[in-house]
Amino acid sequence: MHAGFGESSRAEAVRRARRSDRRVFALVTALLVALLALTLLSWTTVAEEGSGGASQEMEDPADVGPPADETNVPGSGAVSERLGTQDTPTGRTALVANPLYESGRLSPLPCPVPELESQDPESMEEFLHTIADCLDQTWEAQFAKAGLEYEAPERVFWEEPGVSPCRPYPSPAGAFYCRASESIYIGLTDVVEKWNGASQSVIYASLLAHEYAHHVQGESGLLEYYHEQRQLETEEADRNSWTRRSELQANCMAGAFLGSVRVSYPLTDGDLDTLLTDAAATADRPEETAEERTHGSIDNSVSWTEQGWEEQDPGVCNTWEASEDEVY
Ligand SMILES: [Zn+2]
Numbered sequence: 001m002h003a004g005f006g007e008s009s010r011a012e013a014v015r016r017a018r019r020s021d022r023r024v025f026a027l028v029t030a031l032l033v034a035l036l037a038l039t040l041l042s043w044t045t046v047a048e049e050g051s052g053g054a055s056q057e058m059e060d061p062a063d064v065g066p067p068a069d070e071t072n073v074p075g076s077g078a079v080s081e082r083l084g085t086q087d088t089p090t091g092r093t094a095l096v097a098n099p100l101y102e103s104g105r106l107s108p109l110p111c112p113v114p115e116l117e118s119q120d121p122e123s124m125e126e127f128l129h130t131i132a133d134c135l136d137q138t139w140e141a142q143f144a145k146a147g148l149e150y151e152a153p154e155r156v157f158w159e160e161p162g163v164s165p166c167r168p169y170p171s172p173a174g175a176f177y178c179r180a181s182e183s184i185y186i187g188l189t190d191v192v193e194k195w196n197g198a199s200q201s202v203i204y205a206s207l208l209a210h211e212y213a214h215h216v217q218g219e220s221g222l223l224e225y226y227h228e229q230r231q232l233e234t235e236e237a238d239r240n241s242w243t244r245r246s247e248l249q250a251n252c253m254a255g256a257f258l259g260s261v262r263v264s265y266p267l268t269d270g271d272l273d274t275l276l277t278d279a280a281a282t283a284d285r286p287e288e289t290a291e292e293r294t295h296g297s298i299d300n301s302v303s304w305t306e307q308g309w310e311e312q313d314p315g316v317c318n319t320w321e322a323s324e325d326e327v328y
Contacts, residue, residue: 086147094221095320103146105313109137111261116201121188131205135212153215154183175207177214184211202271203278209254237290245319245327248296248304252317255308279305
């Protein structure tokens, strides 16, 4: 009897357990269905926002406008066809909701940098190539995280004067990026002269990282839209307002890169001071008018650079949605 009771109680327990398993299963299924529905719903909403913005702003994707200065590029909007990557964003989406902003912190890749003798062009060349290799690895990894394609820029580390599709060099701009040739131009002795013979390597590393940031803007689709919008402005002051956002974003991204390699480079607190002093030196002067201001105030130039350095995340470099006084 006891045994019988025991048996029947076991059978009852098994039935109960099965019933409860079925209930758990039903509950889990219901939860999964709900989750799936939610995911689809949010995905649809995002997709609608994205494509709506893009079609509104890119009525004729083939028309990239005349090449004014550094950018407009045949084929810059080239769309990736590879699996596992998404299309390069276009329109305002590229500026304010670029997938790069969601890609997280830069991976701190090892970047041991050779000693720099800034007055020796060979040393400068080796130094710049080392930094450029690190920049390519860092941004390639970051673009992969964002699901975007990245192609390295060409490096033109020149000693003899020459001509780029954007402008001849040497140029008053010193180092520059030309989107039409997807190339970075730096003169091995010219750059040292322009920086009054500075010897600290971080200055040249940050200059290169800044030009790379313009390439990153190009590869992630935002440079093209920025240039289009800038061309539409009829007032110099309004064009400059666009330019400052682009330049301050480049400062921030350069800071992010340098912050990410500070351990292996290595960079000290003293180097950070040098970096921020340099950001102040390349900023607009307080007395300059809105018609002259293209790089941002001293405070803004320093703070965007420092923010990048501290967070090492392209997501903190979205200058396009910053308030006017953060980008003045
Ligand atoms: Zn720049």
